[in-house]
């Protein structure tokens with residue numbers, strides 16, 4: 001039996017586990033060639049998001065704002081938005097501008113699509129695409145913002161296209177290293193692909209001279225335009241609502257067969273991805289990948305007894321949480337709390353079979369905040385946390401060690417380089433988890449055993465605060 | 467490199483915000499709204515208010531708005547506490563679409579009720595975000611009712627994001643603080659050797675360092691605004707006989723107010739750098755007109771200067787002839803940094819701030835050498851342009867600026883809110899010198915200029931050696 005917390009109407013969120021929609025929507029644009037983003041709202045929104053993203057990626061994250069002030073708020077922000085576009089074009093000469101709204105712009109009813117169309121008509125900037133996305137901060141989490149922006153990019157740029165043998169790969173919010181790994185796998189399979197978005201280079205760029213304000217890389221606009229003619233779409237996103245799914249759009253509008261797969265983290269999920277590539281290409285698994293698979297299995301065996309002691313609290317974006325939970329299950333780590341800040345209600349159903357096989361029955365939290373995650377983690381005696389940096393709160397307050405995974409990783413370096421997909425990435429991810437369990441065990445076993453068997457433990461003296 | 471007139475700036479409007487000493491008529495535009503589309507580094511009103519008030523350790527800080535604003539500012543500052551930890555939580559009413567449509571007052575009231583019941587705080591701050599101003603929630607009324615109901619102070623902070631910039635947020639915070647400290651029943655009895663310290667947020671324990679200096683002078687630190695402050699300590703603010711103001715940008719307004727209404731005079735001080743620290747201590751001592759205090763100040767200065775002299779000297783040697791760029795939040799900090807760099811033998815060739823005031827820019831322009839570029843509300847493109855033109859070796863800034871400096875192959879010094887080491891006082895000056903050295907003299911820059919192996923004819927040698 002699954003315990004599911006009702007995500008009822010709560011008046012207060014105590015320590016958020018998610019971020020707002022426009023932040024999520026920035027990322028897909030960072031994975032499109034020569035694209036920039038302009039956020040229609042007050043200056044602070046874009047500055048916050050840039051700061052947050054810069055801490056994770058350690059890359060310049062240039063995002064413009066229409067810098068709406070009091071006047072714009074009262075009399076409408078059209079002038080600010082157009083001026084913002086003008087200046088952004090002058091400063092960066094982008095090929096694509098994503099125009100995102102904020103709470104403020106949505107609440108005062110700004111029609112960015114109309115303003116963008118007017119702008120294009122009036123100025124006729126050569127070769128510039130404007131893509132508007134409606135992302136009120138209160139409309140959902142950054143996960144929904146991410147997919148919504150992706151879908152809008154596809155809707156705006158994909159035209160009628162001849163059929164061709166390439167495969168569309170729609171990637172969720174992964175690390176640049178993960179995106180590079182997916183590309184490596186596709187190259188090993190010798191498949192022709194269009195990966196969207198592709199911020200593997202733009203958000204983890206090599207040091208190069210001279211510095212370019214818009215880093216090179218990203219999915220080419222002309223490739224996005226061809227996505228409608230592709231042989232198939234593989235959307236690495238099971239939890240995505242059809243209404244914001246780019247894959248569904250391509251299937252419905254262009255008749256591209258859609259395969260929805262989970263993020264290929266872990267043996268089973270990576271197998272699914274390889275299976276499908278095999279089916280689509282008619283080729284066998286490349287030998288080097290077969291060896292990597294064998295190595296992963298070897299690694300799983302080496303670590304299985306240690307992992308069997310893991311009781312994990314898993315949190316973050318639904319898609320990542322799904323992948324990590326199934327990864328834990330296949331490694332004998334018991335997920336005890338599975339939480340997402342989003343309003344997702346699909347996770348329990350999606351994981352049902354796997355949970356039944358293993359007998360695990362985690363507590364599911366949606367629209368979760370860290371206060372509830374913490375309570376449940378304590379109640380369920382979690383001994384390892386897997387998720388983004390804000391989970392350090394669990395370490396600090398409950399002594400649960402954290403394996404950093406997902407977004408944002410703002411208290412460590414290398415969030416952009418964390419590799420967790422494919423067989424090779426899964427090995428690295430599993431090692432991180434197992435070693436965290438080992439470290440915590442080795443740190444505590446002397447004292448624990450002493451207290452258990454030499455002298456009975458005194459009353460728990462930990463202070464409760466906030 | 468010759469540069470004049472800024473004609474080559476892509477956005478002509480920005481030219482008024484930039485000034486090269488000695489090449490142009492003095493005068494710089496500042497204290498104005500950001501220009502749309504220019505990728506300003508500035509934050510918003512809410513952010514300004516939040517950073518000032520958040521260090522009050524036993525208050526509930528409740529953000530009335532959608533989740534992003536709360537999410538991006540959770541535990542944002544490295545402000546330390548000697549006791550309560552309540553301030554390290556981020557509480558939000560997490561407004562959703564329905565709240566935006568039907569109004570958020572009821573939800574806010576419920577949120578306050580729940581938080582007060584759970585944490586029993588002596589004080590609640592309720593921050594307004596962008597949309598609160600637009601949907602017209604009556605924060606004042608909700609807070610008044612809640613205050614009466616719970617018998618504690620519930621103070622609204624009018625920090626709607628679009629109503630000005632970060633500086634307006636500082637004022638909103640000061641207004642909220644004033645409501646808190648304004649003596650209700652007449653002036654309290656003055657304590658004669660008691661000092662309030664305004665504009666320090668106890669990042670990495672900086673308030674404690676300054677507090678210990680005051681103690682060595684024979685003075686008492688009454689309350690710091692707002693580092694490590696509590697409700698109780700703030701309530702006694704009016705009893706001090708002197709206010710010293712560090713971060714003038716954020717606290718000037720309050721100091722004025724307290725002078726006017728409580729008769730407490732104030733001194734602008736700075737504890738950044740040896741020169742400013744010594745000078746500030748002398749002025750504080752002189753204020754009390756007691757030669758014993760002045761004597762103790764001289765002893766302290768001599769002792770502490772001697773203690774760090776070795777470090778400063780050895781760093782100075784390594785840093786001779788280097789050039790720095792400074793881009794920080796407030797004008798006051800920029801002024802201190804220029805002096806501090808001078809102590810290290812470094813010239814500041816570019817200096818800018820997000821929210822500097824006219825008088826501060828006047829001082830800045832006095833301080834710097836001819837040819838130095840001064841700029842208000844700069845964007846990454848301008849920072850890049852001027853740092854390269856002026857041949858800067860390092861940049862001082864915050865999180866958003868760091869990746870840009872690194873991408874340009876320049877050293878970087880953090881002067882942001884989440885640093886983990888103090889930069890105040892004598893010890894802080896030594897830390898600063900060490901940090902500058904560690905980045906400017908890092909071996910990594912040598913490799914940035916090393917040619918890529920095998921790029922030219924050398925490639926053959928490499929191959930042969932293998």
Ligand code: SF4
Nearest residue numbers: 020045103137534535
């Ligand atoms: S929640 Fe709304 S106001 Fe806050 S940062 Fe996000 S878009 Fe901006």
